[in-house]
Amino acid sequence: MKEQISNYQQILGKLESKASLKQEIYRNTVDVFAVAKKALSKLASALHQDYSQKDPSVEVAYKDTHQFEAELKFSGDMLLLSMHSNVFNFEEGHRIYSSSYIKSNPSLSYCGVIYVHNFLADSIKYNRLADEGSLVARILINKEKKFLVEGDGQLGFLYEAFSEADINEEILTNILELAILNCMDTDLQLPPYASVKDITLHQKQTTLAASGYPTGKRLGYLFKSELQQNNNL
Incomplete structure (x- = not known):
């Protein structure tokens, strides 16, 4: 007790x-x-x-x-x-x-x-x-x-x-x-041309549906697959 x-x-x-x-x-x-x-x-x-x-x-x-x-x-x-x-x-x-x-x-x-x-x-x-x-x-x-x-x-x-x-x-x-x-003071920067050169049809359709390239203030624009690759580095 x-x-x-x-x-x-x-x-x-x-x-x-x-x-x-x-x-x-x-x-x-x-x-x-x-x-x-x-x-x-x-x-x-x-x-x-x-x-x-x-x-x-x-x-x-x-x-x-x-x-x-x-x-x-x-x-x-x-x-x-x-x-x-x-x-x-x-x-x-x-x-x-x-x-x-x-x-x-x-x-x-x-x-x-x-x-x-x-x-x-x-x-x-x-x-x-x-x-x-x-x-x-x-x-x-x-x-x-x-x-x-x-x-x-x-x-x-x-x-x-x-x-x-x-x-x-x-x-x-x-x-x-x-x-x-x-x-x-933090501007958008274009990623290297080669990194966004290739695109799948699915990525393009997703891009259109989202009214633009997936974009980060510090990353420029990247596709989802590339974002995942960067996150895994």
């Missing part, structure tokens, strides 16, 4: 230390994601206002797709902002555990996640399911609303440790602006 009580008390203790903790982090991430959506919407409005008169053919548009996703279309690129509904911890041996901040309270390493992906706008428009996007950055928020960012370019080092201040709209705007610049 004592063992059963002990096990039960352990369950209650873990509900307090894990379940309640994760719910708090989830609420924090929802709050931050709402601010991120607001920042992205304002950024879209400013870009549209400042550039549409110069070249109205360059479309800049914001769309709040659903609770956990929003998108910014700027010309041929799409920035997708999404929030994961779960809470995560870092893998064993991650550098984060060596920081005094985490050593002082291990529960501070648990985080909610907001992703920033880059896709081609046509990938979304034509629903080309074989197309590949790239993760530009992920924003991690803990129970104290402190944050860090993992990403490409400047986003790989500017916010690499948990912040002393809470994340806010100004910081999120800077992160989003850097993400957009990263997208714009």
